[in-house]
Amino acid sequence: xNSAPADRSSAPMTPIYGRISRRELHSPRSTVAIIVAxxxxxxxxxxxxxxxxxxxxxxxLLATPTELATGVASVSTVPASLLTTIALACALIAIVLLxxxxxxxxxxxxxIDSERTVTVVDDEVIASALAGRAARVGGINPxxxxxSISRRLATVHLVPTSGQPVQRDSVQQAVxxxxxxxxxxxxxxxxxxxxxxxxxxx
Amino acid sequence: MNNTNRALNRSVILVTGLALLAVATLxxxxxxxxxxxxxWASVADRVGGTVADWLQSTPLANTRNSWIWIIxxxxxxxxxxxxxxxxxxxxxxxxxxxxxxxxxDWGTTQVDSTVAEQALQHALGEHPEFLSTRVSxxxxxxxxxxxxxxxxxxxxxxxxxxxxxxxxxxxxxxxxGLRIPALLQISGGFRVRTGHTTRVP
Numbered sequence: 001x002n003s004a005p006a007d008r009s010s011a012p013m014t015p016i017y018g019r020i021s022r023r024e025l026h027s028p029r030s031t032v033a034i035i036v037a038x039x040x041x042x043x044x045x046x047x048x049x050x051x052x053x054x055x056x057x058x059x060x061l062l063a064t065p066t067e068l069a070t071g072v073a074s075v076s077t078v079p080a081s082l083l084t085t086i087a088l089a090c091a092l093i094a095i096v097l098l099x100x101x102x103x104x105x106x107x108x109x110x111x112i113d114s115e116r117t118v119t120v121v122d123d124e125v126i127a128s129a130l131a132g133r134a135a136r137v138g139g140i141n142p143x144x145x146x147x148s149i150s151r152r153l154a155t156v157h158l159v160p161t162s163g164q165p166v167q168r169d170s171v172q173q174a175v176x177x178x179x180x181x182x183x184x185x186x187x188x189x190x191x192x193x194x195x196x197x198x199x200x201x202x
Numbered sequence: 203m204n205n206t207n208r209a210l211n212r213s214v215i216l217v218t219g220l221a222l223l224a225v226a227t228l229x230x231x232x233x234x235x236x237x238x239x240x241x242w243a244s245v246a247d248r249v250g251g252t253v254a255d256w257l258q259s260t261p262l263a264n265t266r267n268s269w270i271w272i273i274x275x276x277x278x279x280x281x282x283x284x285x286x287x288x289x290x291x292x293x294x295x296x297x298x299x300x301x302x303x304x305x306x307d308w309g310t311t312q313v314d315s316t317v318a319e320q321a322l323q324h325a326l327g328e329h330p331e332f333l334s335t336r337v338s339x340x341x342x343x344x345x346x347x348x349x350x351x352x353x354x355x356x357x358x359x360x361x362x363x364x365x366x367x368x369x370x371x372x373x374x375x376x377x378x379g380l381r382i383p384a385l386l387q388i389s390g391g392f393r394v395r396t397g398h399t400t401r402v403p
Contacts, residue, residue, distance in 0.1 A: 016342055016383050020203060024385065030292045033211040036218050037285045044285075048278045055267045069253070073246035076232055076239040083233035090226035097219030101212045112360060114386075116368045117350075121360045121388040128390060132357035142357075182361050 017118045024120045027105035032097070106151065113183040123149040126182070130154060130175055134192070137174040138166045144199055154179065154188045162198030203340050203349055203385060205295035214288070297341040300348075300382065315339035318348055318374055318382065325370040326350070331358045332366075348384040356390065363388050 046061070050068075053060055063071065075083070110126065112119040127147040134156050135142040144159040156175055160166040172192045179188055231238050257268040301313040319337040326335040336351045348371075352363055367386050375381050 080233040087229035094222035101216035117384040117386040119386040
């Protein structure tokens with residue numbers, strides 16, 4: 001590796017890199033925010049249209065502002081069951097929105113420690129690399145290996161070809177070696193699960 | 203990477219959620235509490251009367267309408283404008299310039315981001331294990347930052363990808379004479395799954 005540029009201190013970049021990696025690992029919540037904004041715009045546009053229609057003396061689209069106001073005023077005369085249903089629906093949407101707003105919204109990604117760049121890798125890429133390795137070491141078809149990755153745990157599910165035992169420990173060792181070589185942050189623990197039933201080989 | 207205002211996004215969602223929760227609580231109480239129903243009816247009556255009076259007492263020129271409607275319309279338009287600009291602000295932050303430096307007293311040197319983008323694109327395009335690469339430039343707190351997105355084939359080790367891209371970036375550093383901060387994003391796209399492994403006996 002060429003060492004001349006690498007020798008320069010990477011210290012001035014650290015705040016930028018911290019900011020970038022934080023933003024890459026968490027969802028911006030743009031989709032939900034845009035949906036909320038679009039719904040609000042539609043409501044505002046509808047109210048505005050009704051007001052304009054009232055002012056130029058045309059029939060209303062759905063309800064005139066007066067009808068709307070009386071509707072809100074007489075909400076207490078609506079049957080209780082209907083009110084409860086509406087209240088529950090509102091509460092449900094509200095709770096979903098509050099959860100979206102408050103939770104960190106981690107993306108299924110990991111950081112890779114590297115010197116020159118901030119590197120983020122999708123969990124599915126790690127999973128497919130691990131699956132390929134586990135299949136090779138275990139001597140089974142890659143289609144019969146399944147890897148699921150959470151924030152701190154990689155689980156390898158193996159369905160052995162019937163009649164061929166799988167060395168669980170050697171697969172575990174191989175997977176762990178590969179993970180060590182990746183320098184992921186946060187690091188992943190490994191777990192290898194070998195299915196009890198085999199699959200007739202292809 | 204982009205300069206989407208994430209705090210604002212979350213605040214908008216939070217405020218909407220709280221407002222909806224308040225409405226839900228109110229409706230729930232109205233459904234269950236009889237005393238509250240009576241109070242609601244009387245308050246609504248009084249408020250309705252007041253608003254009707256206002257509308258009566260604020261005629262617009264010689265029409266039957268009130269100029270309060272005009273104010274309400276303007277407010278609604280303002281809200282819509284704010285929300286539209288909020289939506290359009292999402293995902294911005296691309297930059298066309300990589301470096302802009304005052305190199306002498308009488309001029310500046312500007313390097314377009316396409317220089318770095320095409321150099322990297324060319325260097326990474328030769329690798330068959332990358333299904334696609336995309337290089338773009340963003341501005342993060344006034345510094346240009348390169349974003350290299352790599353979609354790789356099924357089973358490619360991320361360590362190899364990191365190595366290849368770092369080599370390309372170091373070559374670019376050499377070419378430019380300074381280090382541009384860079385983000386490497388490794389993803390497996392939709393096409394990653396469609397590849398089928400064949401077993402050679």
